[in-house]
Amino acid sequence: MSAHERLSAAISAAKESGRPALVPFITAGYPEPKDFIATLKDVASVGDVVELGIPFSDPMADGMTIQRSSFIALQKGVSLKWIFDQLDSAKGEIDAPLVMMSYLNPLLAFGYDALAERALAAGVCGFIVPDLPFEESDDIRAALEAKGLGLIQLVTPATPEARLRTLCEASRGFVYAVTITGITGGDAGLPADLTNYLDKVASFSDIPVCAGFGIRVPEDVAAVGKHAAGAIVGSALVEVLERSEDPKPFLKALLGS
Amino acid sequence: MSTLFAADEAELLLDAAIKGNMPDDRGRFGPFGGRYVPETLVPAFDRLEAGVKEHLHDPAFQAEFQKELREWVGRPTALTFAPQLSKAWGAEVWIKREDLAHTGAHKINNAIGQALLAKRLGAKRVIAETGAGQHGVASAAACARVGLSCSVYMGAVDMERQAPNVDRIRRLGAEVVAVETGDKTLRAAIDEAMREWVTDPDGIYYLLGSAVGAHPYPYLVRELQSVIGQEARQQMLDQAGGLPDVAFACVGGGSNAIGLFHPLLGDDIELIGVEAGGTGDGLGQNAATLATGTPGVLQGSYTIILQDDDGQVQETHSISAGLDYSGVGPEHALLQATGRVKYISARDDEALEALEELCATEGILTALETAHAYAAARDYAKQNPGKRILIGNSGRGDKDMPTLTKLPARIRS
Ligand SMILES: Cc1ncc(COP(=O)(O)O)c(C=O)c1O
Numbered sequence: 010m011s012a013h014e015r016l017s018a019a020i021s022a023a024k025e026s027g028r029p030a031l032v033p034f035i036t037a038g039y040p041e042p043k044d045f046i047a048t049l050k051d052v053a054s055v056g057d058v059v060e061l062g063i064p065f066s067d068p069m070a071d072g073m074t075i076q077r078s079s080f081i082a083l084q085k086g087v088s089l090k091w092i093f094d095q096l097d098s099a100k101g102e103i104d105a106p107l108v109m110m111s112y113l114n115p116l117l118a119f120g121y122d123a124l125a126e127r128a129l130a131a132g133v134c135g136f137i138v139p140d141l142p143f144e145e146s147d148d149i150r151a152a153l154e155a156k157g158l159g160l161i162q163l164v165t166p167a168t169p170e171a172r173l174r175t176l177c178e179a180s181r182g183f184v185y186a187v188t189i190t191g192i193t194g195g196d197a198g199l200p201a202d203l204t205n206y207l208d209k210v211a212s213f214s215d216i217p218v219c220a221g222f223g224i225r226v227p228e229d230v231a232a233v234g235k236h237a238a239g240a241i242v243g244s245a246l247v248e249v250l251e252r253s254e255d256p257k258p259f260l261k262a263l264l265g266s
Numbered sequence: 267m268s269t270l271f272a273a274d275e276a277e278l279l280l281d282a283a284i285k286g287n288m289p290d291d292r293g294r295f296g297p298f299g300g301r302y303v304p305e306t307l308v309p310a311f312d313r314l315e316a317g318v319k320e321h322l323h324d325p326a327f328q329a330e331f332q333k334e335l336r337e338w339v340g341r342p343t344a345l346t347f348a349p350q351l352s353k354a355w356g357a358e359v360w361i362k363r364e365d366l367a368h369t370g371a372h373k374i375n376n377a378i379g380q381a382l383l384a385k386r387l388g389a390k391r392v393i394a395e396t397g398a399g400q401h402g403v404a405s406a407a408a409c410a411r412v413g414l415s416c417s418v419y420m421g422a423v424d425m426e427r428q429a430p431n432v433d434r435i436r437r438l439g440a441e442v443v444a445v446e447t448g449d450k451t452l453r454a455a456i457d458e459a460m461r462e463w464v465t466d467p468d469g470i471y472y473l474l475g476s477a478v479g480a481h482p483y484p485y486l487v488r489e490l491q492s493v494i495g496q497e498a499r500q501q502m503l504d505q506a507g508g509l510p511d512v513a514f515a516c517v518g519g520g521s522n523a524i525g526l527f528h529p530l531l532g533d534d535i536e537l538i539g540v541e542a543g544g545t546g547d548g549l550g551q552n553a554a555t556l557a558t559g560t561p562g563v564l565q566g567s568y569t570i571i572l573q574d575d576d577g578q579v580q581e582t583h584s585i586s587a588g589l590d591y592s593g594v595g596p597e598h599a600l601l602q603a604t605g606r607v608k609y610i611s612a613r614d615d616e617a618l619e620a621l622e623e624l625c626a627t628e629g630i631l632t633a634l635e636t637a638h639a640y641a642a643a644r645d646y647a648k649q650n651p652g653k654r655i656l657i658g659n660s661g662r663g664d665k666d667m668p669t670l671t672k673l674p675a676r677i678r679s
Contacts, residue, residue, distance in 0.1 A: 066579040067448065067564065069457045070304045070464065076447055088576040113302060114563045118577025140302045140563070144292070163305040167467055172308070190306060191465045 012134035013159025015106050016058055016182035020217040020239045023057045029234030030057040031264055032219050033256070034110065034243035036078035037061045038087035040250055045092075046099045048250065053105040055260040058183075060137065060241060063089055063111035070139040072194025074244040078251070089115050096131035103132060108161060108182065110137040113149075121152035128158055135159030135182040143176055154181075161185050166206055177213035184218045186210045186237060194244035195223045199232060207236035230263045270297070270603045280604040284532045288597065293481020296603065298570075298596035301480040302563050307460075310467035315482045317387045322489060327382065334378050335493065338411060339368045341375075343494075345501035350627035355647035358654040360506055362498040364522065364661060365632065369403045371661030372494060372522040373475060377404035379490035380473045381412045389471030391415045395459045397424055397452035397518065398588035398635060399431025400661055401475030406440035414471075416440040419459040421450040424587045431665045449581045452518075452591045456565050476519025477595035480566030484524075484595050491525025498656060499529055506654065512536040512646065514639040515658035517556070517609065518588045520595035522660035527607060528597075535656075536608070539598060540642040542584030543611035549574075553582035555594045556602050556609035564593040570602070585614040585669065586634035588661075612641035618673070620644060621663065633661035634669065 010018065023030035033056040038045045053059050064082040068075060089111070096107075109128065116124055116138065128136070135158055141149070143162060150160045159181030164173055167190055177184050186207060188199055203220070211218045220233040221241030230240040242263060249259045271279065279296040282288050288295045301311060321327040335341040343366045348359040364372035377394075384392055392414050396402030402418040409416035418435050422444050425432050435442050443462075448454030456479070463472045477487040502509050513530060515523035517539040527537045544552030549572075552558070559570040564579055572580040572592040584590040601607040612620075620640035624630050632640065636659055643657050663670070 065577075067453065067457050069460045069565070070306075072461075073447075080448075083578060088578075090576070112563075114571075114573065114579070115577035117562060118573065118575065139304055140566075142301060142303060142305060142308050145300055145302055165306045167306050167309050169309060176305075187306065190467065192461050 011157030012129060013157060013181040016108065016134045016159060017216045019057050019106050020183055020219065024217065024238045028264060029230055029237070030217070030219065030239030031230070031260060032056060032058045032060055032221070032239050032241040033246050033260055034060040034062060034241060035250065036064060036075060036082050036247060037092045038064070038082040038085060039078040039247070040081065040253070042085050042087055045095055048256065050103060051255070051257050052260065053103045055257055056105050057239065059105050059107050061092070061107055061109050063092065063109055063115055065112040065115055068112065070192055072192045072244060074194045074247050078247050089119055093127045093131050096133070100132065106134045107132055108135040108137060109133050110139070113138050113141045116149065121149050125152045125156040125158055129156045133158070135161050137161045137163065137185060139163065143179055163187055164210055166190055173210065174213050177210065180214070180216060183216055183239065184210060184214045185241070186218050186220045188220050188222045188224070188233065191222070193222055196225065197223070199223055199229055203233065204236055207233065211237065227263050227265050231265065276604040279600060280606050283597070283600060283604070288600070289481060289485050293485070295597045295600040298568055298599040299481055299484060300568050302566050302568070303480045304464060306464045307467055310463070311480060313387065317383060318482050318486050321383055321386050322486065327386070331379055331382055334382065335375065339374050339378060340366065341493065342497045343367050345498060345505055347505070348628050351624070354627060355644055356651045357647040358506070360502065360510065360654070360656050361630070361659045362494060362526065362656065363659050364494060365630070365659050369400070369407050370664065371400040371404065371633065372491060372525060373401040373404040374408065375493055375525070376475065376487050376490045376521060377401065377408040377473060378411065380486070381405070381408035381414060384414060384471035384473065385412045387471065389414060390469035391417070392471045392473050393417045393419065393459050393462055394473040394475060395419045395452065395455035396475060397421070397455065397590060398586065398633070399424065399428035399435065399665055400588065402435045402440070402442070403431050403438065405473050405475070406435045406438035410439050417443055419443045419445050419455040419462070421445045421452060421455050423450040424452065427669050428587055428665050429668050451587065453565070453579070460565070476521040477524045477597060478519040478565065478567060478593060484567065484597055487521050488524045488528055488597060491521050492528050494522065494525035494658065495527060495529030498526060502656060508654070509533055509535055510656035511653040512538060513656040513658070514538050514540060514643045516589060516635045516639040516660060517541050517594060517598060518591050518635060519593070520598045522658055524595060524597055526658040527601070531606060537606065538642060538646070539607055539609040540638045541609060541611045542586060542589035542638060543613035543616070544583040545614055550581050551583050552611060553584045553590050553592065554611035555592060556598060557611050567593070567596050569596040569599045570594055585617065586638065588633070588635040589638065610642055612638040616641040630659070631663040632659055633663045634666045636660045
């Protein structure tokens with residue numbers, strides 16, 4: 010099984026067990042770099058897939074919470090190289106497949122071939138790149154595909170239908186369905202009319218669909234879980250870590266357990 | 267000249283740029299440019315691109331745009347001969363006076379053009395970023411003129427050093443949104459404006475103020491600013507009796523520079539862009555992007571940026587808010603790589619000295635941004651006596667009074 014197929018399988022397995030898959034997001038090395046692996050293990054013990062945020066100086070698709078965590082992690086010296094070193098040191102100890110969420114420039118600076126190689130070795134199965142539209146993604150996609158890694162496409166409520174089909178077909182691992190028209194971290198609640206949107210995304214996708222942005226409470230997870238295979242929880246979890254609370258009970262509660 | 271391409275490839279790319287065949291369909295100036303934006307904005311960029319194709323060179327749009335430039339902006343702006351500077355420098359110095367355009371800088375050419383476009387595209391409201399505040403003022407004025415509401419994103423650091431412009435923006439009926447995130451200057455203001463745009467990609471028109479960002483902005487802004495170089499070229503022929511040997515413009519994002527240079531690319535004129543050298547060569551001490559940066563993706567475009575080995579964008583320093591930016595327009599990246607335009611830098615103190623000299627000799631208070639071009643031109647004149655020099659005077663310096671009055675008074679020689 011290739012790395013991106015492992016992602017799909019982990020999400021499908023949760024769905025088949027009768028619950029939505031949970032995909033927690035953390036900013037790598039936040040709030041304290043020394044606690045990174047411990048936090049990751051905790052989060053991976055509940056989550057089905059873990060999304061690791063790579064800090065970036067210009068997080069233009071992110072709201073205040075993730076901006077702040079990213080800024081602090083950078084100040085404390087977190088870099089992609091450091092993250093890979095840490096993951097290497099914890100090889101085999103993390104209970105969930107990983108995806109990295111990174112803006113393009115740190116990946117470009119790392120070099121795509123080197124990136125794919127290190128990612129595969131470190132247990133990373135795919136990448137989400139929020140400032141990389143499909144049209145600009147040939148080079149990185151080729152480098153990732155050569156190692157069986159997935160480039161996960163985002164789709165949004167603003168995506169026209171023809172484009173939606175293209176993106177769903179191109180995505181590997183899962184399809185990331187953004188629930189709102191906006192940035193991460195919103196607390197205005199989920200839009201009322203998610204059903205049609207998520208059902209449509211699912212109907213175009215051969216791989217699982219995970220919904221993200223604005224998912225904060227158990228009711229949100231249950232609501233998107235009816236129409237998507239998984240729920241991605243970012244800012245709400247980062248806020249839990251910001252308050253130095255244990256993430257496990259928070260994540261378990263999201264699943265209603 | 268950089269080693270990005272072989273000489274023959276550089277020649278082909280440059281030839282395409284001179285003929286106006288850049289950017290290509292994908293918004294590329296050779297390897298530079300493109301469109302790196304969040305998925306939510308892709309349909310908005312597609313609509314903008316289609317709107318630019320439909321309207322920008324449409325005779326009805328052009329007639330309206332040219333009328334506004336003439337009757338509201340006050341174009342053509344003057345070309346001024348500078349007798350005292352010429353004498354002092356041992357050169358023949360001509361100044362293209364964008365400071366005389368309405369609201370006091372070249373920014374208005376782009377702002378009124380895009381505001382007219384926004385109206386045609388049915389925008390409900392306009393957002394804009396600003397560094398020096400000149401683009402904020404220009405956007406506020408242009409939106410008032412065409413009847414659109416306008417919000418201007420401005421870094422908290424810039425709000426302080428360009429305070430007169432903050433007040434002007436508000437008086438012109440626009441809202442000023444203080445940006446407290448990131449470096450609190452121009453780069454953070456662009457990030458924040460993008461975040462706002464993502465919340466309502468259908469209703470908002472983003473009026474970007476420089477030749478930067480994702481396609482089609484670098485192209486759109488260049489087209490709207492090229493009036494500077496077109497006028498200057500003709501005025502040089504009429505008033506000076508010939509083209510200049512060399513032309514200088516300051517470069518922040520690069521809109522006034524591309525506006526001046528683009529119509530001159532095919533002529534035998536040396537072109538020199540001047541970036542902010544800040545206080546020195548160290549990382550974070552300047553904004554000399556092209557001189558010291560490396561290729562990367564920032565705010566929608568693959569271009570030259572100031573970054574560390576991990577691809578994190580570096581903070582910059584410049585006494586001038588309008589040049590205080592870690593990126594640069596992708597067409598400048600190409601013009602540098604092909605060797606057609608040379609990019610150098612002038613330090614804060616050199617710019618200040620040039621500003622004082624211009625005030626004293628020609629009675630023109632220029633913007634701190636623009637002063638960098640004078641500093642470089644002066645150095646050049648000293649080393650190359652007897653040249654005919656054209657300087658793009660991108661804006662006036664009234665907005666810089668808070669910075670200037672804080673400096674110790676100098677004694678004029
Ligand atoms: C007077 C003036 N000149 C130059 C600039 C730099 O911008 P650009 O490089 O886009 O011309 C600014 C920006 O605010 C400005 O106000």
